[in-house]
Amino acid sequence: ELKVEQNPLFLSMQEGKNYTIYCNYSTTSDRLYWYRQDPGKSLESLFVLLSNGAVKQEGRLMASLDTKARLSTLHITAAVHDLSATYFCARIQGAQKLVFGQGTRLTINP
Amino acid sequence: EPEVTQTPSHQVTQMGQEVILRCVPISNHLYFYWYRQILGQKVEFLVSFYNNEISEKSEIFDDQFSVERPDGSNFTLKIRSTKLEDSAMYFCASKGGIGPYEQYFGPGTRLTVT
Numbered sequence: 318e319l320k321v322e323q324n325p326l327f328l329s330m331q332e333g334k335n336y337t338i339y340c341n342y343s344t345t346s347d348r349l350y351w352y353r354q355d356p357g358k359s360l361e362s363l364f365v366l367l368s369n370g371a372v373k374q375e376g377r378l379m380a381s382l383d384t385k386a387r388l389s390t391l392h393i394t395a396a397v398h399d400l401s402a403t404y405f406c407a408r409i410q411g412a413q414k415l416v417f418g419q420g421t422r423l424t425i426n427p
Numbered sequence: 428e429p430e431v432t433q434t435p436s437h438q439v440t441q442m443g444q445e446v447i448l449r450c451v452p453i454s455n456h457l458y459f460y461w462y463r464q465i466l467g468q469k470v471e472f473l474v475s476f477y478n479n480e481i482s483e484k485s486e487i488f489d490d491q492f493s494v495e496r497p498d499g500s501n502f503t504l505k506i507r508s509t510k511l512e513d514s515a516m517y518f519c520a521s522k523g524g525i526g527p528y529e530q531y532f533g534p535g536t537r538l539t540v541t
């Protein structure tokens with residue numbers, strides 16, 4: 318059974334700082350996804366990482382995948398308040414289902 | 428841009444009542460899913476649906492749950508006799524095909540069982 322674990326689960330940081338969210342998973346699997354969720358809202362797809370060494374960047378967010386270490390990271394550069402949200406990583410198990418991590422609730426303070 | 432839609436946005440029901448949550452997936456998508464998220468917790472897979480049948484379901488998806496694609500556009504989740512612990516946000520998702528396609532999520536239906 319695939320397990321996906323994120324850390325930290327809660328992160329409070331100041332604007333302008335850098336930080337990294339970690340996503341570990343237990344078994345080899347295709348594709349890793351990062352989603353953003355604002356309170357009471359749906360899941361917004363941020364990144365899909367398809368293979369070892371994949372790196373994707375969008376604005377202040379950069380995601381990477383190391384399949385040998387079974388690790389993905391989401392790096393936030395020079396955080397701004399608008400990035401406050403809960404971030405989930407997820408992997409596909411079997412043919413279809415997404416298995417999500419617990420989520421990292423990120424709060425960015427002015 | 429095409430999107431997944433869900434109705435209602437919020438449903439309040441009494442324990443033991445039946446509820447039907449409705450979803451309209453993106454029109455040319457072939458794979459459909461339901462997930463749920465209990466408040467403050469992670470998103471959990473319930474069921475996947477392809478070619479008019481269930482392709483996978485989780486332990487949560489017991490005999491109280493059923494899914495249907497009654498016509499070419501709607502995808503429904505029925506809970507026959509709701510329990511308090513069914514209170515959650517229910518998300519529908521759809522995917523274009525096999526391969527590294529993303530699952531696109533709808534806005535969710537908040538189900539409150541009293």
